[in-house]
Amino acid sequence: MAVHRAYNEVIHRCAADRESVHIVPMYEAFLGHGIHCRQFWRKCYRPEDPHYWYASNLEDPNLRGYDAIRRLFLNEIVKIAEKLKRTEGSAVNSTLRQDRARLAGLAVLAVTLVGGVAIMFSWREAVERDRAATALADEQPRENAEPASERSGLAAARKQMVDEQLRGRDITDAKVLEVMGRVPRHRFVAESQQDSAYEDYPLPIGHGQTISQPYIVALMTQLAVPKPESRALDIGTGSGYQAAVLAELCKEVYSIEIVEPLAVEARGRLERLGYKNVTVRTGDGYRGWPEKAPFDVVLVAAAPEQVPEPLIEQLAPGGRLVIPVGGFFQELLVIEKKEDGSIERKSVAPVRFVPMTGEAQKRQE
Numbered sequence: 001m002a003v004h005r006a007y008n009e010v011i012h013r014c015a016a017d018r019e020s021v022h023i024v025p026m027y028e029a030f031l032g033h034g035i036h037c038r039q040f041w042r043k044c045y046r047p048e049d050p051h052y053w054y055a056s057n058l059e060d061p062n063l064r065g066y067d068a069i070r071r072l073f074l075n076e077i078v079k080i081a082e083k084l085k086r087t088e089g090s091a092v093n094s095t096l097r098q099d100r101a102r103l104a105g106l107a108v109l110a111v112t113l114v115g116g117v118a119i120m121f122s123w124r125e126a127v128e129r130d131r132a133a134t135a136l137a138d139e140q141p142r143e144n145a146e147p148a149s150e151r152s153g154l155a156a157a158r159k160q161m162v163d164e165q166l167r168g169r170d171i172t173d174a175k176v177l178e179v180m181g182r183v184p185r186h187r188f189v190a191e192s193q194q195d196s197a198y199e200d201y202p203l204p205i206g207h208g209q210t211i212s213q214p215y216i217v218a219l220m221t222q223l224a225v226p227k228p229e230s231r232a233l234d235i236g237t238g239s240g241y242q243a244a245v246l247a248e249l250c251k252e253v254y255s256i257e258i259v260e261p262l263a264v265e266a267r268g269r270l271e272r273l274g275y276k277n278v279t280v281r282t283g284d285g286y287r288g289w290p291e292k293a294p295f296d297v298v299l300v301a302a303a304p305e306q307v308p309e310p311l312i313e314q315l316a317p318g319g320r321l322v323i324p325v326g327g328f329f330q331e332l333l334v335i336e337k338k339e340d341g342s343i344e345r346k347s348v349a350p351v352r353f354v355p356m357t358g359e360a361q362k363r364q365e
């Protein structure tokens with residue numbers, strides 16, 4: 001517990017210290033959680049097993065499994081914690097500056113190692129994703145999907161998710177919280193993953209894709225400010241979870257998925273769950289859905305290097321586009337089209353999503 005306390009203190013001071021502002025985004029971008037740094041460490045650290053890290057905290061499955069790199073970070077933090085215990089008082093500030101410099105160096109080292117390590121772990125990730133793809137359950141209608149006892153346990157887990165992961169952080173929109181507590185996330189993952197459906201990390205859904213962690217879904221939805229009369233565009237349907245959340249808050253939802261098997265599965269799943277205001281099609285989301293534009297809400301679940309102009313063009317006046325942008329280092333952007341047609345952009349947080357494929361990928365080559 002002493003290590004845990006000192007660990008949080010180091011991260012808290014790094015996050016609060018203007019001199020180390022360049023270090024905190026480096027942590028968050030590498031670890032891919034997209035929330036305040038100290039909240040991330042508290043969620044990832046397990047006092048009973050100080051060398052355990054949630055590999056699946058990364059939105060991008062290609063960057064999962066780097067145990068050696070993560071242990072390198074954690075071992076260094078343990079050393080810092082031990083130093084903090086010995087240097088309480090006047091020497092703390094000097095020690096922290098030295099430790100921050102060392103941690104920044106480790107972050108750079110981790111980035112350098114990523115390219116080589118990816119090859120070593122890609123086969124393991126491919127096996128896991130294929131297993132998840134074949135295990136996706138063929139759900140029954142909502143009212144008889146699972147036994148009453150199982151529904152009760154999952155409902156309790158969903159409530160805990162809302163209370164601790166969402167309301168306990170910075171999700172304050174009452175309607176978003178209500179919907180996140182109602183949509184059955186376990187119905188959007190493989191049966192083998194259902195026990196983890198309400199945990200604080202993304203899960204593989206096959207074909208190299210993931211279902212985003214609950215906090216990211218809630219955050220992006222809250223940032224989009226959906227209304228009952230809104231028309232929403234969801235880029236990257238995946239298993240359909242984000243579309244379901246939007247369907248509870250918007251009048252109409254149009255969802256595009258570039259991986260055809262995922263689109264087919266999501267369409268059937270949403271129909272079985274009774275979401276009649278969602279339309280799913282297979283296609284490249286880079287150019288949006290011009291036939292159905294304009295949209296009040298546009299959410300994108302994959303990261304292009306640059307914001308696709310067609311998505312901005314398809315925003316209605318007053319509409320909002322929430323999108324991750326970047327390569328290895330990504331940031332979550334909110335782009336709002338004002339009533340006069342002017343565009344306002346705001347960076348919210350460092351994140352890590354799977355890269356946008358299709359036309360977005362071709363433009364990078």
